[in-house]
Every structure is written in C-alpha cells, then in structure tokens.
Amino acid sequence: MLHSFVAIGGVSLLLCCTPVEGRGERMPSEHCPPLPERGPADVVSLYVEHALYVPGVVCARVINGFSSSIVGAGGYLRLEQWEDGKFRDLDEILFGGAPMIIAADRPSMPAGAVIENRLPAYGQPAPPGRYRVCFRYISSGHTEIQQVCSTALTLP
Numbered sequence: 625m626l627h628s629f630v631a632i633g634g635v636s637l638l639l640c641c642t643p644v645e646g647r648g649e650r651m652p653s654e655h656c657p658p659l660p661e662r663g664p665a666d667v668v669s670l671y672v673e674h675a676l677y678v679p680g681v682v683c684a685r686v687i688n689g690f691s692s693s694i695v696g697a698g699g700y701l702r703l704e705q706w707e708d709g710k711f712r713d714l715d716e717i718l719f720g721g722a723p724m725i726i727a728a729d730r731p732s733m734p735a736g737a738v739i740e741n742r743l744p745a746y747g748q749p750a751p752p753g754r755y756r757v758c759f760r761y762i763s764s765g766h767t768e769i770q771q772v773c774s775t776a777l778t779l780p
Contacts, residue, residue, distance in 0.1 A: 656683035663687040672757045672774040679780045680749025684757045685740040688733040692764035696731045703743040706754035
C-alpha cells in the first residue's frame, strides 16, 4: 500500500467532506485503511492511501494542526491526474469544467478538525494513471490560498 504524507510550509492534508471536531477515536470510511488520527502542530496534514478492495479510488484525511480555524478554498479537495507534463484536476479532465466540489461547499475547520473522504468524488473509479491529492485552504488572518499536495501515486 502506498502511504503519502505531506507537510509543506505549515500544511498537511486529510480527506473528508464534513469536518469533525476533536481528536477522539474515529471509525475509518468504508474501504479505507486506518489513517493517522493526529498530525504535527502548526500545519495542515494530508494523509493519502489506496482504498482497500476498490481499484482506482484513494482515501484521504486532512487534519488542521493550527491553533485557529482554516477554510477550504474553491475546489478545496482535488484528485489530480498527470497529463501533458503537469497535474490537472481529474474533474476538469473528465467533465471539461469546474471541479465537482465548488466554493459553496467550503468547509470551516476549527483547530484539530479532521476531514476525510474517498476520491474521486463522483463515485466511479479513476482511470489508470499517475495522480496526487491536493487540499487548498485559507488560514486565519490570511487572504491568500495555500495548497498542500501528496506525493504522486499510481492507480491501476
């Protein structure tokens, strides 16, 4: 199993559609392997693994390790496919438009909150290829969008 963890410029990633406060014991999403419950302080942590028994799907978890809230930016959680020498949002490639998760779905993540989800978001496995997962957010007191991405992974 491929395990990716990214901590860049105070950022790490976790994947889920609904933030969950606290750091108590959690039940993993269906077909998702256990992912870390906690991340380092003062960063947003991103953890990504292949889904169990579901080819073409990944599980992601984002943990807000900051002492203040963050807000997911437009298209905040993305599965990106390597195409034409760069990573591009899979939704844009498949549907020719904006990402499936739009700005109206932006989660507010209090300190210690967790988001987890399976990708691709539309429920069908991704085509074979090279991918990464990215999380875009705005931290408290800032206006610029920050991003953290996993290392590249291959989906069968």
